[in-house]
Amino acid sequence: MPQQVEQDGKGDSIYKMADKDGEFRRKPSSFRSFISADPDSEFPAERNRYVLYINYGCPWAHRANIIRSLKGLDDIIQLVVMDFTLTPEGWVFNGNNGTMERDPLYGFTKLSELYLKADPTYKGRYTVPVLWDKKSETIVNNESSEIIRMFYSAFDNLLPITLRESSKPGGGYLPEDQRKEIEEMNEWVYEKVNNGVYKAGFATTQEAYLSHVIPLFQSLDRLEKHLEDRGTKYLFGEHITEADVRLYTTLIRFDVAYYTIFKCNYKMVRYDYPRLHRWLQNLYWEDNEETKGVFKRTTYFDAYKEGYSKAVKGAVVPYGPSVNIAPLSQ
Numbered sequence: 001m002p003q004q005v006e007q008d009g010k011g012d013s014i015y016k017m018a019d020k021d022g023e024f025r026r027k028p029s030s031f032r033s034f035i036s037a038d039p040d041s042e043f044p045a046e047r048n049r050y051v052l053y054i055n056y057g058c059p060w061a062h063r064a065n066i067i068r069s070l071k072g073l074d075d076i077i078q079l080v081v082m083d084f085t086l087t088p089e090g091w092v093f094n095g096n097n098g099t100m101e102r103d104p105l106y107g108f109t110k111l112s113e114l115y116l117k118a119d120p121t122y123k124g125r126y127t128v129p130v131l132w133d134k135k136s137e138t139i140v141n142n143e144s145s146e147i148i149r150m151f152y153s154a155f156d157n158l159l160p161i162t163l164r165e166s167s168k169p170g171g172g173y174l175p176e177d178q179r180k181e182i183e184e185m186n187e188w189v190y191e192k193v194n195n196g197v198y199k200a201g202f203a204t205t206q207e208a209y210l211s212h213v214i215p216l217f218q219s220l221d222r223l224e225k226h227l228e229d230r231g232t233k234y235l236f237g238e239h240i241t242e243a244d245v246r247l248y249t250t251l252i253r254f255d256v257a258y259y260t261i262f263k264c265n266y267k268m269v270r271y272d273y274p275r276l277h278r279w280l281q282n283l284y285w286e287d288n289e290e291t292k293g294v295f296k297r298t299t300y301f302d303a304y305k306e307g308y309s310k311a312v313k314g315a316v317v318p319y320g321p322s323v324n325i326a327p328l329s330q
């Protein structure tokens with residue numbers, strides 16, 4: 001019996017994501033501490049003290065991976081990459097797909113071991129991303145929306161001036177003057193798009209599926225209109241904000257994985273949403289001051305196709321599409 005399923009008692013298989021009523025409900029994350037620039041805090045920003053555990057398939061882990069590199073924290077926060085195939089024992093280290101054979105810190109083979117080291121009484125799901133503190137040997141935080149916010153500025157004193165939020169022309173990844181608007185968008189994009197694809201994909205009744213897939217496409221229409229009305233390169237102007245990062249990790253998986261595997265097939269980004277498509281292409285292909293080539297470098301299409309196929313319990317990976325993302329000239 002898989003450990004996770006035993007713990008939350010939700011069914012006979014880890015692959016069964018929906019509750020009895022056919023609805024998939026993502027559970028709140030449990031570890032919610034913050035790294036701080038204050039040297040006297042519980043988790044002070046220090047070089048080589050923290051480790052980010054991810055896999056390349058997960059869109060929430062992808063957010064954290066993108067911001068880690070955009071912020072120039074690659075040499076400050078260690079990255080540990082696990083296999084993207086969900087097993088009956090949860091996420092594992094196995095050396096597959098170019099990932100690590102064992103946890104480099106403790107030699108663990110399962111992510112659950114890390115959670116239980118942090119808290120032997122832990123009863124939740126063993127999710128990525130995880131931000132680990134090597135000094136106090138515990139999980140600082142396992143909620144991506146909070147991990148990325150720590151990365152924006154907590155380590156700024158350790159970074160060259162140009163990489164600090166205070167020197168960014170647009171005000172950084174969460175500019176104070178746009179914070180309200182960005183947070184408003186975060187809310188519905190999370191509910192209807194980021195998590196909407198999962199709620200459609202893991203639904204086990206027609207009713208549950210339709211109740212999520214329809215609002216998903218209405219929200220993509222709304223995002224397309226937002227870009228049209230604003231006429232800006234990114235969602236909130238000429239600089240990347242967290243709204244762009246949070247949407248990117250879902251849209252880059254859309255045509256290659258969610259469209260087929262999660263049955264989100266009413267429209268395709270590439271054919272039906274010209275502005276979102278161009279926005280996505282710019283983020284992926286451009287290598288400039290804004291993107292630093294990080295979006296492309298952290299994108300793994302094969303992991304999306306294979307990882308999601310296995311997560312919905314089918315071992316068969318879709319053959320297409322023939323082009324993962326069209327070049328910028330198209």
Ligand SMILES: N[C@@H](CCC(=O)N[C@@H](CS)C(=O)NCC(=O)O)C(=O)O
Pocket residue numbers: 004026028029057058059060061090125126127128129142143144145
């Ligand atoms: N709210 C969390 C969600 C993280 C999450 O659900 N991650 C998925 C992978 S995409 C996971 O690890 N699932 C394993 C499981 O639920 O057992 C975050 O944003 O960090």
